[in-house]
Amino acid sequence: MNSNHSSKLLALLLACTLVVSAVGPAAAMSASASGAPGEAEVGSDVSTTFTITKPFSDYDSWTLNGTTELTGVTWTVELYDQGGAKIDQKSYDGQSFDHDLEKSDAYEVKVQIEGTVPEVENFTYDPAQSLSLAELNQVREGGSSEAIDSWDFRPYTEESDDARSAIENAEESIEDAEDSGAGVSEAQSNYEDAISAFDGENFGLATDLATKAQDKAESSQQSNQQTQMLLYGGAGLLALVVVVGGFLWYRNQQDDYDKLR
Structure with a gap:
C-alpha cells in the first residue's frame, strides 16, 4: 500500500469519525410537568x-404506568x-393506570x-x-420497570399552614437574635415545644408557642441592642469627659504659667 493511498484512507476514517461525533447520540426520552403544585x-x-418527549427513543413498544x-x-x-396534532386519546380512572404504547409517528405523550x-x-x-x-x-415486555420521573407536593390544612408559618417566623427571629x-x-425552648406540638397535630398550641418564641427572641434582641447603645453612650460620655478634663487641665496649666511670668 503506497503512502498516498494510506493518506487517503486515513483522511476518510477521520472524516467518518467527525461525522459520527457531529451527529452524536440520539436524544433520550424525558418528561416535564406543567402546573405541578409544590403544596x-x-x-x-x-x-x-x-x-x-421521544417516547420510542429506546423501545418500539412498552407500557406507560402511572x-x-x-x-x-x-x-x-x-x-x-x-x-403537534393529536393522534390518539384515552382516559382512565383510579390511582394507577397502564397504557400500552406502540411505535408510531407519536412524538409526544401527554x-x-x-x-x-x-x-x-x-x-x-x-x-x-x-x-x-x-x-x-x-414497563417493558417481561415486567421490568424503570421510573421516568416523579413529582411530590406538600399537603396542608389552614391550621397546619398557620402553625408552620408561625414556626418559620420564630426560627427566623431566633436566628436574627443570635x-x-x-x-x-x-x-429556643418555646420554639422546640412548638415543633413538638405541630408533630402531635395540635396546631393551635403550636402557633401560640411559636408566637411566644418569636416575641421572646425579638424582645431579647431589642434589649441587647438597648444595652449596647447604653454601653456605647457611656463610652462616648467617658471619652467626652476625658477630652474636656484634659482641655481644662491644659488651660489651667497655661494660666499658672502666665502668672509666674
Whole structure:
C-alpha cells in the first residue's frame, strides 16, 4: 500500500469519525410537568399535565404506568405527532393506570391528572409531610420497570399552614437574635415545644408557642441592642469627659504659667 493511498484512507476514517461525533447520540426520552403544585390544601382539586418527549427513543413498544396518592383520580393519555396534532386519546380512572404504547409517528405523550388532595394521616414539621402527585414508569415486555420521573407536593390544612408559618417566623427571629449576640434560650425552648406540638397535630398550641418564641427572641434582641447603645453612650460620655478634663487641665496649666511670668 503506497503512502498516498494510506493518506487517503486515513483522511476518510477521520472524516467518518467527525461525522459520527457531529451527529452524536440520539436524544433520550424525558418528561416535564406543567402546573405541578409544590403544596396543596387538603380537599382541594389538583390538575397537572405531564409531557413525555421521544417516547420510542429506546423501545418500539412498552407500557406507560402511572400512580398517584390523589383520590378521585382521572388520567387522560394523549398522543401527538411532531407537528403537534393529536393522534390518539384515552382516559382512565383510579390511582394507577397502564397504557400500552406502540411505535408510531407519536412524538409526544401527554398525561393529564385530575384529582383531590386526601386527608393526611401524619403531619410532621421536619421533614414536612409529602404526598405523591404522580409517578410515571416505563414497563417493558417481561415486567421490568424503570421510573421516568416523579413529582411530590406538600399537603396542608389552614391550621397546619398557620402553625408552620408561625414556626418559620420564630426560627427566623431566633436566628436574627443570635446573630446580634442576644440570649435566646427561652425562645429556643418555646420554639422546640412548638415543633413538638405541630408533630402531635395540635396546631393551635403550636402557633401560640411559636408566637411566644418569636416575641421572646425579638424582645431579647431589642434589649441587647438597648444595652449596647447604653454601653456605647457611656463610652462616648467617658471619652467626652476625658477630652474636656484634659482641655481644662491644659488651660489651667497655661494660666499658672502666665502668672509666674
